Amino acid sequence: MYALVYISKANQPFEPSTLHALADQANRRNRLLSITGFLTYKKGQFLQYLEGKEKAVDNLMNTIQNDPRHTVVKIINLPDQPQRYLSEWHMRYLSVSDLGAVSLDDLLVDTLNKLDTDIYSKEKVLEILRRILVRFSRYFEDKPTSFFPPL
Known part of the structure; x- marks a missing residue:
């Protein structure tokens, strides 16, 4: 199965209602094209994941x-995958709160367990881990290091 992910910068403001309408329109079109995926939007930036037959996705x-x-x-462009991951999502809009519902620790463990070193070089794996650690450190830099008072 062919898949890609892209990032784009909005050239106009998008309200939640506009984003849902956009996803509904894409859902109808993608169903006809046998394409599945999701769309998310945050701070003027889109991220979209698409999967399907290569020609259809490229078009x-x-x-x-x-x-x-x-x-x-x-x-x-992602490496060929053995199956569709989002077989029922011809296009689904995921809000920021939807994405927040995904447990970061579960995602991290799952990513590390499935990172195929036959596909990715050691350097690439280390780069992915570095990015995760930087994201963790930035998130927690202004938060207390412990919930327990000092002894």
Whole structure:
């Protein structure tokens, strides 16, 4: 199964109702194209994951790149995957609160357990781990180091 993820910068403001309408429209179109995925938006930036037949996804990505409402900043083609991960999500909008519901510790453990060193070089694995650690350190830098009072 072919998949990609892209990041884009919004060229106009997007309200939650607009984002849901956009996802509904994409859901109907993607169902016809047999494409699945999700869309999220935070601080003027989109992240979208798409999976399906390569030609269909590439054609859709060309259409997306020509949409004047945003500018695609980065596209990452993912290694072929054995199956669809989001078989029921022709397009689902995930809000910031939806993403927050995903447990970071579970995601970290799952990522580390499944990181295939046959696909990714040791350097790439270390880079991914470094990014995770930087994200943790930034998040916790202004938070107390302990919930227990000093002895």
